[in-house]
Amino acid sequence: MTLLAGRPSNGGGKPLDLVHVGRLVLCAAAGIGHSGRRRRRSQFGNDQESLQAGCARPKARILSDQALIDVLVVAVPPAWAVFSYITKLAQSLRAARS
Numbered sequence: 001m002t003l004l005a006g007r008p009s010n011g012g013g014k015p016l017d018l019v020h021v022g023r024l025v026l027c028a029a030a031g032i033g034h035s036g037r038r039r040r041r042s043q044f045g046n047d048q049e050s051l052q053a054g055c056a057r058p059k060a061r062i063l064s065d066q067a068l069i070d071v072l073v074v075a076v077p078p079a080w081a082v083f084s085y086i087t088k089l090a091q092s093l094r095a096a097r098s
Contacts, residue, residue, distance in 0.1 A: 025087070 062068065
C-alpha cells in the first residue's frame, strides 16, 4: 500500500495521498497483461510462426462457440458500465473529501 501513496503534502494536510483508482486499475491491467505475455512466450516460443500456430487453435475454438460470443456480447457492455460507474463514483467521493 505504501507504494501506491504519493509524496507527503507540505501543508500539514493528509500525510499520504493515495493514487487515483484509474491508475491502480491501469497498473493491475499492465501486470496481468505482462504475466500473460510471459506465459504465452514460454508456451509457444519466441518466433512469430510458432506464436501464431499456438494461438490459432484456441482462437478458432472460441470463435466457433456461438453461445460464448452471444453471452459476451450481452454481458460485457453492462459489466463495463457498472465498473465505469463505480470507478467514477469512487473518484467523485475522493474529490469531495479533498
